Amino acid sequence: MLIRPATPDAAEIIAQQRDAMFLDMGEDAEKLARVHDSALAWHRRALESGLYTGFLAETDGEIVGGAGLLWQDLPPNPDTDLDVRGYVMNVYVxxxxRGRGLARRLLERVLEECxxxxxxxxxxxxxxxxxxxxxxxxxKPTNELKLKVERP
Known part of the structure; x- marks a missing residue:
C-alpha cells in the first residue's frame, strides 16, 4: 500500500470520500448532494492554495482511503506559541x-506532516x-461547543 500526497486533481475523489464518510455517520444523502459541488470546489481551491494537505491510500492502483489537514491560522494560546494548527479531516477508508490498520497509517502520515x-x-x-x-x-476530548446559526 502506498500513501501519497493528494494533488488538486484528486479533489473529486476526496469529495466522494467525504460524502461517503458523512453517509456512514448517518447524514442525509439529499443534504450531501446539495453541497457536493461546493465542497468539491472548496477542496480543489484549498489543495491548490496549500490551505489543505491531503493524503490518499492506494492499493494496486486503486484509491481506498484518505485523510487530510486543514492548516488553521490562529493566535497562540496556552497550549502552543505557534500561529498555525492542524485540523484533521476527511479520514475515510x-x-x-477497513480493519486492516489503514486509518491508523493515514493518521500517522498526517501527524508526520504536522x-x-x-x-x-x-x-x-x-x-x-x-x-x-x-x-x-x-x-484528548476538549470542551468545544457548536452553534448552527440559521439563515433568515
Whole structure:
C-alpha cells in the first residue's frame, strides 16, 4: 500500500470520500448532494492554495482511503506559541478495506506532516467509530461547543 500526497486533481475523489464518510455517520444523502459541488470546489481551491494537505491510500492502483489537514491560522494560546494548527479531516477508508490498520497509517502520515512543519497542536472532530483510534494516538476530548446559526 502506498500513501501519497493528494494533488488538486484528486479533489473529486476526496469529495466522494467525504460524502461517503458523512453517509456512514448517518447524514442525509439529499443534504450531501446539495453541497457536493461546493465542497468539491472548496477542496480543489484549498489543495491548490496549500490551505489543505491531503493524503490518499492506494492499493494496486486503486484509491481506498484518505485523510487530510486543514492548516488553521490562529493566535497562540496556552497550549502552543505557534500561529498555525492542524485540523484533521476527511479520514475515510472504504468499507471493504477497513480493519486492516489503514486509518491508523493515514493518521500517522498526517501527524508526520504536522511534525515536519513544526505544528504542535492538532485537533479533529471524531465519529463514534473513529474515536478509539484517535484516543489511541493521544487525542484528548476538549470542551468545544457548536452553534448552527440559521439563515433568515
Amino acid at each position: 472504504r468499507p471493504d478495506r 511534525e515536519a512543519r513544526g505544528v504542535t497542536l492538532v485537533s479533529l472532530h471524531a465519529s463514534e467509530a473513529g474515536r478509539p483510534l484517535y484516543e489511541q494516538l493521544g487525542f
